[in-house]
Amino acid sequence: MTMHTLVAIVEDHPGVLARVASLFRRRGFNIQSLAVGPTEMPGLSRMTIVVDGATVAVEQVRKQLAKIMEVIKVSDISRQRLVAKELALIKVRTTPTTRGEIIRAADVSGARIVDAAGDSITMEITEDSEKIDSLITLLRGFGIKEVARTGRVAMTRGAEAVLQAGAETGPARGRRRGPPAVPETYKERS
Amino acid sequence: MKLRGARILCESLVREGVEVIFGLPGGAVLPLYDVLPEYPQLRHILVRHEQGAAHAADGYARATGKVGVCMATSGPGATNLVTGIAAAHLDSSPVVAITGQVARPFIGRDAFQEVDITGITLPITKHNYLVMDAAHLATIVKEAFYIARTGRPGPVLIDIPRDVLVDEATFHYPDRVDIPGYKPVTAGHPEQIKKASKLIDEALRPLIIAGRGVILSKAFAELKELAEKAQIPVVTTLLGISCFPESHVLSFGMVGMHGMAYANLAVNHADLLIALGIRFDDRATGKVSGFAPQAKIIHVDIDPAEIGKNVRVDVPIVGDLKQVLQDLNGQIQVRYHLEWLRQLEEWRHHHPATALRHSDNLIPQFVIRKIYEATAGNAIIVTGVGQHQMWAAQHFWYDKPNSFIASGGLGAMGFELPAAMGVKVGCPEEVVWCVAGDGGFQMTMQELATLMQADIPVKIAIINNGYLGMVRQWQELFYHRRYVGTWLPNPDFVRIAEAYGLPGLRVTDKALVPSAIAQAMAHQGPFLIDFVVEPEENVYPMVPPGANLFEVIEEPRRDVELTIGPRETSNL
Numbered sequence: 001m002t003m004h005t006l007v008a009i010v011e012d013h014p015g016v017l018a019r020v021a022s023l024f025r026r027r028g029f030n031i032q033s034l035a036v037g038p039t040e041m042p043g044l045s046r047m048t049i050v051v052d053g054a055t056v057a058v059e060q061v062r063k064q065l066a067k068i069m070e071v072i073k074v075s076d077i078s079r080q081r082l083v084a085k086e087l088a089l090i091k092v093r094t095t096p097t098t099r100g101e102i103i104r105a106a107d108v109s110g111a112r113i114v115d116a117a118g119d120s121i122t123m124e125i126t127e128d129s130e131k132i133d134s135l136i137t138l139l140r141g142f143g144i145k146e147v148a149r150t151g152r153v154a155m156t157r158g159a160e161a162v163l164q165a166g167a168e169t170g171p172a173r174g175r176r177r178g179p180p181a182v183p184e185t186y187k188e189r190s
Numbered sequence: 191m192k193l194r195g196a197r198i199l200c201e202s203l204v205r206e207g208v209e210v211i212f213g214l215p216g217g218a219v220l221p222l223y224d225v226l227p228e229y230p231q232l233r234h235i236l237v238r239h240e241q242g243a244a245h246a247a248d249g250y251a252r253a254t255g256k257v258g259v260c261m262a263t264s265g266p267g268a269t270n271l272v273t274g275i276a277a278a279h280l281d282s283s284p285v286v287a288i289t290g291q292v293a294r295p296f297i298g299r300d301a302f303q304e305v306d307i308t309g310i311t312l313p314i315t316k317h318n319y320l321v322m323d324a325a326h327l328a329t330i331v332k333e334a335f336y337i338a339r340t341g342r343p344g345p346v347l348i349d350i351p352r353d354v355l356v357d358e359a360t361f362h363y364p365d366r367v368d369i370p371g372y373k374p375v376t377a378g379h380p381e382q383i384k385k386a387s388k389l390i391d392e393a394l395r396p397l398i399i400a401g402r403g404v405i406l407s408k409a410f411a412e413l414k415e416l417a418e419k420a421q422i423p424v425v426t427t428l429l430g431i432s433c434f435p436e437s438h439v440l441s442f443g444m445v446g447m448h449g450m451a452y453a454n455l456a457v458n459h460a461d462l463l464i465a466l467g468i469r470f471d472d473r474a475t476g477k478v479s480g481f482a483p484q485a486k487i488i489h490v491d492i493d494p495a496e497i498g499k500n501v502r503v504d505v506p507i508v509g510d511l512k513q514v515l516q517d518l519n520g521q522i523q524v525r526y527h528l529e530w531l532r533q534l535e536e537w538r539h540h541h542p543a544t545a546l547r548h549s550d551n552l553i554p555q556f557v558i559r560k561i562y563e564a565t566a567g568n569a570i571i572v573t574g575v576g577q578h579q580m581w582a583a584q585h586f587w588y589d590k591p592n593s594f595i596a597s598g599g600l601g602a603m604g605f606e607l608p609a610a611m612g613v614k615v616g617c618p619e620e621v622v623w624c625v626a627g628d629g630g631f632q633m634t635m636q637e638l639a640t641l642m643q644a645d646i647p648v649k650i651a652i653i654n655n656g657y658l659g660m661v662r663q664w665q666e667l668f669y670h671r672r673y674v675g676t677w678l679p680n681p682d683f684v685r686i687a688e689a690y691g692l693p694g695l696r697v698t699d700k701a702l703v704p705s706a707i708a709q710a711m712a713h714q715g716p717f718l719i720d721f722v723v724e725p726e727e728n729v730y731p732m733v734p735p736g737a738n739l740f741e742v743i744e745e746p747r748r749d750v751e752l753t754i755g756p757r758e759t760s761n762l
Contacts, residue, residue, distance in 0.1 A: 011371065015308070015320075022312045063495035069317045069337065072371045 002054040003032065004078040005154045006062060007162050008047040009039065011070040019068050020047065027064060029056045033086075033151030044072065046162075048153045053078075075162050077154060084154035088132045089114070091122045093143035102142055109135040120145060128152075191362075195324040195355040196222045199288070200229045202331035205363050208232055208259050210250065210615055211288075212243035212608075216263020217303060218290025221355040235615065235644045238636035240267050242608035244274020245634070248283045248345075249612030252595050253570060253620075255408065257284045257338050258612060264290045265303030268349070269310065273602055275345045276314040280599025281429060282406060284343035286334050287311075293353040294322065308349050316344030321351070324359035329367075336367045341374030342493040343406060374492060378509035378517060386464075386488045386505045387521035390420055393462035395484075395530045398424045399445060399474075402598070403467010403491060403511050404433035410591045412515035413466065414438075420525040422464065423534055425453040427474045429598040430467070432588035442534055443543065445739065446474040448580040450544075451731045452537035454739035457482050459533070465489045467511050470500040471599065480738035490514050541744060543731055544584050552700050554578065554653045554723040558585035561623055561651060564707040569621040570595060570613055574606035574630035577659035580729040582625045604633030610648045611637060621649070621711070628654040628680050638690040641716040649710045650718040652683055655725045663728050667743075668735075687718040694718040 010016050017036060024031055032050040039046045051061055058076055065074045092102055102121055106113060111125035125132055199222060210233045215223045226234055237243040240262040247258030262271050268289040278285040292301040308318045317337050319330045334346040390396060404413050410433060417424050417440045424434045425445045434441055443450035445457055463485040475481040478500060486504040489497055490511055497506040507514055546555055558581050567587050573579040573596040588594050595613060597605035610624035631652050641648055662676040687694030697706045697719055710717035730745040
């Protein structure tokens with residue numbers, strides 16, 4: 001798998017997003033998707049960042065992110081079992097003849113009709129990227145007027161949470177629980 | 191206790207032990223300058239350009255290990271600091287830069303002298319702050335100094351709107367910081383140290399490559415113990431110079447583009463590289479894919495992001511060098527590597543890098559050698575970037591810890607004079623020589639006025655070859671001798687010195703070098719010597735850009751009559 005999902009817990013200050021974005025630009029790390037929102041803890045936000053491991057040294061991204069003062073924790077959760085979802089709103093052109101077929105397509109894909117007008121239908125789908133991609137492909141033939149997609153948000157399955165997981169601790173939290181985990185040996189030659 | 195923002199700032203600086211501020215006032219910081227006289231502990235040194243303030247604060251920080259402070263007004267004052275902040279960032283120097291900002295209601299409206307300096311300095315600071323409430327000021331100053339000096343040091347900028355300096359708030363200086371996202375690791379992981387010590391015990395051709403991290407963590411004694419206990423030869427990066435005594439039997443000089451050929455050969459043949467506080471800069475490694483091809487690499491650094499960034503690493507250790515080396519020294523065995531050391535001695539014998547070629551003309555290397563002799567090495571040498579920097583790195587024997595200060599990572603021309611100013615202010619007892627290029631000197635020579643006004647007795651040696659020398663050298667070697675934009679018909683530097691009120695001398699004759707240096711040293715105040723040297727002298731050895739370290743070009747001239755330097759005589 002080349003797509004890596006990084007989760008960063010950050011302080012909710014003005015300018016934090018600019019710091020993260022500036023870092024990605026400066027180091028030439030290309031972001032596939034980025035989603036930011038509040039967490040269960042007041043004052044902390046969660047960023048879910050997807051990067052392509054084929055073009056970017058993911059461990060280097062993780063460590064550079066961890067250096068930002070407002071970044072409290074960064075984990076690469078790609079190797080764990082994940083729930084990963086995106087949301088898309090899709091507005092499709094309809095005619096009296098295609099309308100039924102479009103509604104069926106939405107049903108089959110698990111999308112929900114959220115708005116209907118005389119000559120268009122808007123549906124909402126919350127799924128992984130691949131499923132959303134295939135729905136869009138399916139609808140393309142009918143004439144898509146507009147698509148709005150969020151970035152991916154992700155969470156590990158099971159009881160563990162990012163702020164408790166010990167394995168991928170950055171420099172931030174490691175010291176509080178004794179010595180950090182043994183770092184990996186780096187074999188990549190640039 | 192309720193105080194105005196300006197006083198809160200000064201009280202906080204006093205509590206951080208700040209002794210000196212290099213700055214230049216302007217509209218946005220007037221409320222601050224207005225209260226400065228009430229704090230005589232904070233010596234303000236007025237520079238003539240804010241770049242000078244930033245370099246001076248950087249030089250002060252490098253020489254003393256304390257946080258250097260510079261100050262500027264909003265807009266152009268702040269942007270003029272940028273080069274100096276970037277230099278401090280790339281060389282991990284603890285600097286706090288304080289800038290004025292337009293009043294809060296004007297922010298974002300393109301007001302007079304408004305720039306987004308926190309945005310501009312985002313990628314060249316360790317952290318920065320825009321203070322939007324006078325009540326936050328004390329905590330921010332506390333955090334800024336803590337961040338600047340701990341972990342991997344670096345510059346922190348505090349941008350303060352004019353009205354925040356005027357607003358009143360309760361002053362309480364916090365005694366500790368709480369930054370949940372910042373907890374630098376200082377102790378190396380015991381497992382990793384065990385692995386490293388095993389590799390060191392087993393190595394046949396180990397080599398220590400030491401960098402500025404050793405100086406930053408003041409691990410001079412620990413490095414010496416490691417080298418001596420296991421008899422491991424030591425080479426340094428440019429900024430690692432003076433972290434290990436260069437006349438030591440185990441010292442084999444500097445690696446990299448203008449490093450000693452034998453040091454580069456040692457990297458090429460080593461079977462174990464112990465990299466201490468270095469970041470594997472391309473000027474040090476040459477072509478990365480051909481770097482240390484036979485070696486396993488142990489990399490000790492306090493910044494986890496440096497591990498594996500440029501070069502593969504076999505045993506990474508994240509931690510403070512002093513502490514890591516103490517642990518490591520306790521575990522390694524006594525070893526002898528006579529065979530390996532003999533090999534290095536042989537390379538050194540056949541590839542002397544600091545030998546002076548005979549010339550009737552004044553050559554720049556000769557000037558550096560004479561400064562070394564006159565000071566007996568007991569001086570701090572401050573350089574900018576270019577040929578003069580490399581000659582100063584090569585032809586002076588740095589035995590005194592932390593005695594070579596130069597702009598390495600950024601390679602900023604014009605660093606030398608203001609940085610030397612900061613060094614001398616921080617270390618008034620030391621002899622400070624600013625070795626300047628004729629190009630770089632003209633970028634910041636307005637600070638001669640600062641030297642005079644603040645009475646800072648720096649000795650200045652301009653290595654004047656009438657060219658932007660290093661660029662000219664590249665044009666000679668790689669662009670068919672087409673010298674474009676590199677010829678410098680210079681002004682009369684002696685008269686410039688005199689105009690600023692300091693004595694100056696021009697030296698064109700070899701025979702007069704020692705007496706000129708003696709005269710400069712005997713003079714109480716600042717002194718300038720314009721050494722007019724051989725214009726087309728090149729820096730050798732040289733590894734061409736993009737080449738492997740062993741593909742080194744050495745002094746090509748056949749007519750050389752070499753005088754081997756004391757550093758390169760055989761010790762075995």
